[in-house]
Amino acid sequence: MHSVCYVWGTGSLSEKFVDRDWPFEINAFVDPNKTGSFLALPVISPEQLAGKRFDLLVISSSFVSEIAARLGSLNIDLNKVFVFKSSVLELIPLSEFVEIQGGKQYHLPWRSQLNRVHNSLSSDIVFPDVYQELAKSVGYAHIASVEGDLAEFGTCSGFTASLIAYSIQYYSDNLGKHETIHGQEPRKLHLFDSFEGFPESTQEADINSPHVQSGAWGEGTARGLNEQELVSLCSQFLSKERIKTYPGWYKDTLQIIEADTRFAFVHIDCDLYESTIDVLKHLFSERLISEGAILLFDNWFCNRASDSYGEQRAWSEICSMFEIQHTNLGMYACVGNRIVVHDYNKRITK
Numbered sequence: 001m002h003s004v005c006y007v008w009g010t011g012s013l014s015e016k017f018v019d020r021d022w023p024f025e026i027n028a029f030v031d032p033n034k035t036g037s038f039l040a041l042p043v044i045s046p047e048q049l050a051g052k053r054f055d056l057l058v059i060s061s062s063f064v065s066e067i068a069a070r071l072g073s074l075n076i077d078l079n080k081v082f083v084f085k086s087s088v089l090e091l092i093p094l095s096e097f098v099e100i101q102g103g104k105q106y107h108l109p110w111r112s113q114l115n116r117v118h119n120s121l122s123s124d125i126v127f128p129d130v131y132q133e134l135a136k137s138v139g140y141a142h143i144a145s146v147e148g149d150l151a152e153f154g155t156c157s158g159f160t161a162s163l164i165a166y167s168i169q170y171y172s173d174n175l176g177k178h179e180t181i182h183g184q185e186p187r188k189l190h191l192f193d194s195f196e197g198f199p200e201s202t203q204e205a206d207i208n209s210p211h212v213q214s215g216a217w218g219e220g221t222a223r224g225l226n227e228q229e230l231v232s233l234c235s236q237f238l239s240k241e242r243i244k245t246y247p248g249w250y251k252d253t254l255q256i257i258e259a260d261t262r263f264a265f266v267h268i269d270c271d272l273y274e275s276t277i278d279v280l281k282h283l284f285s286e287r288l289i290s291e292g293a294i295l296l297f298d299n300w301f302c303n304r305a306s307d308s309y310g311e312q313r314a315w316s317e318i319c320s321m322f323e324i325q326h327t328n329l330g331m332y333a334c335v336g337n338r339i340v341v342h343d344y345n346k347r348i349t350k
């Protein structure tokens with residue numbers, strides 16, 4: 001059966017939308033401020049749309065809330081309306097969006113959004129326990145009043161970053177007063193990635209590791225969302241002003257962290273020994289790790305749990321270097337490990 005489809009929006013998002021192979025043809029575009037044609041198809045007004053019969057209307061614009069309100073006032077059947085989410089390149093029913101912040105924005109419920117990201121990965125690297133543990137640890141940092149922001153090293157698909165973003169907003173909403181009493185500013189999320197996948201391994205501890213030997217952690221693998229896509233995904237949960245991205249290799253981008261930054265939570269998901277040691281050496285030597293900070297190592301037990309490789313080796317060297325007093329909270333998910341830092345020798349520099 002031939003479907004009648006209209007697309008609301010004549011911007012770059014619509015160009016991205018038509019680039020994909022959809023199982024339907026587009027009849028026309030809808031735009032309240034434009035007439036004529038767009039991408040060789042007619043552009044009609046919302047009022048003209050209201051007089052037409054159609055099977056599918058795609059919102060291809062970031063003004064989902066405003067457009068949804070306009071459609072409501074034109075008595076258009078919202079069950080036929082879908083939103084094009086460029087971050088996951090999918091059509092999502094408008095009915096799955098929830099209204100928040102006084103009706104000004106529509107946000108997709110986080111679980112549904114994360115499931116979509118997860119499904120679009122066609123990979124088994126993420127598990128429900130990972131996001132439960134991350135969410136709990138974001139909660140720990142807030143409830144235990146550990147000073148500072150949150151950071152992730154290794155963003156790739158944005159799956160864990162978006163979960164952390166969601167959790168920060170959740171705890172900010174629920175513990176705002178508690179945070180203010182403890183003098184805590186609204187917490188930011190700092191996201192670090194090359195956006196080019198893994199670097200080439202240069203250290204023996206990486207070159208000889210089973211995961212590098214097998215090619216699983218080879219140069220250029222684990223390349224995921226680009227910076228803009230990552231921000232667009234995470235800002236569905238946490239406002240853009242509270243998200244800071246650092247594109248590039250850690251050894252370079254660590255240098256631009258502002259000196260008065262402190263971290264209450266660090267998610268280390270960069271797997272390699274060299275990447276991890278670069279991160280830890282900088283964070284501890286610059287005294288950026290707060291008392292009580294929680295460090296989550298996503299790949300601690302990779303490489304057959306050997307302490308000769310990866311995150312585990314990096315931590316053991318950093319521990320001796322900075323005389324770190326800590327509690328090892330133990331394994332989570334399949335290969336992760338959590339640690340809380342109590343104190344360390346702050347006189348040691350790189």
Ligand SMILES: C[S@@+](CC[C@H](N)C(=O)[O-])C[C@H]1O[C@@H](n2cnc3c(N)ncnc32)[C@H](O)[C@@H]1O
Pocket residue numbers: 153154155156157158159160161192193194195196197198199221222223224248249250251269270271272274275
């Ligand atoms: C396993 S993936 C992260 C998975 C991610 N947390 C997710 O939810 O999909 C590892 C990431 O670390 C990044 N990475 C590893 N070493 C890096 C380095 N030295 N500098 C910058 N990025 C690095 C890679 O680009 C890759 O995106």
